[in-house]
Amino acid sequence: MLTRKQIELLEFIQKRMARDGISPSFDEMKVALDLRSKSGIHRLVTALEERGFIRRLPHRARALEIVRLPETLMQAGRDAEDSQFTPQLIEGSRSDPQPPPRGAMPVRVDAVELPVMGRIAAGVPIEAISEVSHHIAVPGSMLTSRENHYALEVKGDSMINAGINDGDVVVIREQDSAQTGDIVVALVEGHEATLKYYRRKGAMIALEAANPAYETRILPEDKVKVQGRLVGLIRSY
Structure with missing residues (x-):
């Protein structure tokens, strides 16, 4: 019990x-x-x-x-309406997959091709990139739909305590709003893109790292544009 x-x-x-x-x-x-x-x-x-x-x-x-x-x-x-429970294997595929434990329900393995829109800074913001560099296959179970998702390669270590490392690929659901505590792609002052925790503080927006070496940036809400929310992570080894 x-x-x-x-x-x-x-x-x-x-x-x-x-x-x-x-x-x-x-x-x-x-x-x-x-x-x-x-x-x-x-x-x-x-x-x-x-x-x-x-x-x-x-x-x-x-x-x-x-x-x-x-x-x-x-x-x-x-x-509940969305009643079916399916255990999800988090992060990228393994080169030596292990059989699931006895009694485990099957994991979805269908893959979806997503565009990789360059790199996103998990550190000091870098210039925004909007061109497709290549495509990557991700598990369909990461996505809420087959549309309005894209991927970015992570550069930097500011989100390392959230389990997001330099070189990982993050899967992003395209949206222009967020809730406090979400990990988002934020466009800062129209030209810098960064991956951070989103926290609203009145009329200000805090972009918070998951690494104590980086300071939280607090900006007026009109200087921060949410471009998507993290929904998946593919580990790079």
């Missing part, structure tokens, strides 16, 4: 993976469960793993796989 906090964490991970295509960071889990430190999250994740509800994939940042759900969450899912 799971504790209330373990169920809350499992439900939060499931919803964020369905929404963003990547599992939440430990910091995001800590905030969502209103815990004071990440050590509590580590204990909860370990307990869920030991009980066979999740699996941590080795050598990958923010790589969790949901193996199964408790009956309480399965029933809630059956009652």
Whole structure:
């Protein structure tokens, strides 16, 4: 039997993976469960793993796989319109794929070709790039639809604590609005493009890195244009 906090964490991970295509960071889990430190999250994740509800994939940042759900969450899912639960393997394909654990439901493997629109800065913003450099195949399970998505190659390490490394490819859903806490592609003052956490502070917008070496940039909202929200990540090795 799971504790209330373990169920809350499992439900939060499931919803964020369905929404963003990547599992939440430990910091995001800590905030969502209103815990004071990440050590509590580590204990909860370990307990869920030991009980066979999740699996941590080795050598990958923010790589969790949901193996199964408790009956309480399965029933809630059956009652919702989007009831079907499908565990998602986060990040890129493996050269030595392992068989899923016993009882795991199948993972979607259909691929979609997306245009790679150059590089995006996860560091100091770089000049905006809007030309297609090449195309890349991404799992269809990352996308909410087959349209209005594109990919960018990450340059820099300012989002490293969010599991986004230099050289990774991020999958972006094209949209012009965001909620506080989203990771977005932001166009700054019409010519600089950057990948950062989006946080609204009144009439100002904070573009926050996931690396303490970088300062948060706070700009008037008319200087920041959201060009898309992160929905998936493909790891580069």
